[in-house]
Amino acid sequence: MRRTDDHASLSARLEQAEVLTHTYDDYDIEAARRRVTAPAPAVAPSAGPDAPREDPAAHEQADRDLDLAVALIVDTPQAASALGRLVDEERPDPEGAVVFAALLHLTGDHDAAQFWWQFAAGGGNRTAAFCLYLAHQRRAEFSDATYWRDQARNLHAPTPVPPPVLRGSLLPERVRHRLLAQCRTGRRPTLPARLEALINRLPVDSPDHDFGPIPRPVDTLPDDLPLATEPGAGGGRS
Numbered sequence: 001m002r003r004t005d006d007h008a009s010l011s012a013r014l015e016q017a018e019v020l021t022h023t024y025d026d027y028d029i030e031a032a033r034r035r036v037t038a039p040a041p042a043v044a045p046s047a048g049p050d051a052p053r054e055d056p057a058a059h060e061q062a063d064r065d066l067d068l069a070v071a072l073i074v075d076t077p078q079a080a081s082a083l084g085r086l087v088d089e090e091r092p093d094p095e096g097a098v099v100f101a102a103l104l105h106l107t108g109d110h111d112a113a114q115f116w117w118q119f120a121a122g123g124g125n126r127t128a129a130f131c132l133y134l135a136h137q138r139r140a141e142f143s144d145a146t147y148w149r150d151q152a153r154n155l156h157a158p159t160p161v162p163p164p165v166l167r168g169s170l171l172p173e174r175v176r177h178r179l180l181a182q183c184r185t186g187r188r189p190t191l192p193a194r195l196e197a198l199i200n201r202l203p204v205d206s207p208d209h210d211f212g213p214i215p216r217p218v219d220t221l222p223d224d225l226p227l228a229t230e231p232g233a234g235g236g237r238s
Contacts, residue, residue: 062137062145064186066105069131071179071189073102079170084222094123099170100217101131103225106179106191107199110135115211121148126155171195172226198228 073079079099086096101116114135120128129152136145169176179189191199202215 058142059138059140062134064183066131066134066138067189068183069127069134070102070105071176071183073099073127074106074170075176075180077169080167080222080225083170083217084167087217087219087221092119094120094125094128096217097123098125098128098131101128103191103199104215106189107196109215111211112214115214121151121155124155126152129155167222168226170222170225172229175229192229195225195228198224 078095082093082095083099084096085093086100097116097120101113101120104110104116105113114132117128117131117135121132129148133145133148133152136142136148171179175192175195179191182189190196198221199215202218202221204213204215206213
């Protein structure tokens with residue numbers, strides 16, 4: 001099989017999903033797409049420009065797309081405010097759960113990320129449903145993937161509320177830039193060791209029957225994340 005340019009294909013998938021744009025209406029998603037899909041530095045081709053290339057398997061493409069979606073989620077200006085609403089309110093905010101799940105995904109805790117995305121999708125969040133579609137697709141669980149793809153298309157956004165006062169960025173700029181750059185070059189996005197250690201120190205609830213131990217956010221997390229890479233910062237999961 002032939003395929004079009006990887007970057008164009010990836011951009012098209014995000015465009016078709018129309019999920020991130022609905023959840024983060026004020027975010028310049030097109031600028032983020034351009035940053036991620038900009039061509040990597042050119043290398044000498046081993047064959048002519050029309051040489052056929054094999055399509056990646058569906059689960060491999062979903063793996064890449066989920067990494068990109070996660071990098072875009074934590075890059076949004078709204079991410080820190082959303083996470084703050086998750087930890088500050090008596091009724092946790094679904095949008096904050098999407099952000100928290102993205103952080104867990106970046107540490108490799110995919111089961112816990114799925115738990116929080118399901119929590120958010122249960123609250124009507126379309127971005128969470130789209131992430132669940134990709135999460136199941138990457139594991140070749142195609143029936144579950146189809147269910148969540150349909151949910152992402154059919155969920156209705158909640159009644160708009162006045163936009164909150166934005167906090168600072170969720171992660172330092174250099175970290176967010178690195179995550180997007182890793183996606184652009186086809187690598188798995190990872191957090192710096194200190195940030196990962198901070199998340200790994202979060203309290204863990206009793207193991208869930210389906211997902212195992214589930215980390216939960218603490219009220220200091222939105223403020224701790226931007227500081228975790230500064231000299232003298234530390235962390236690990238208790």
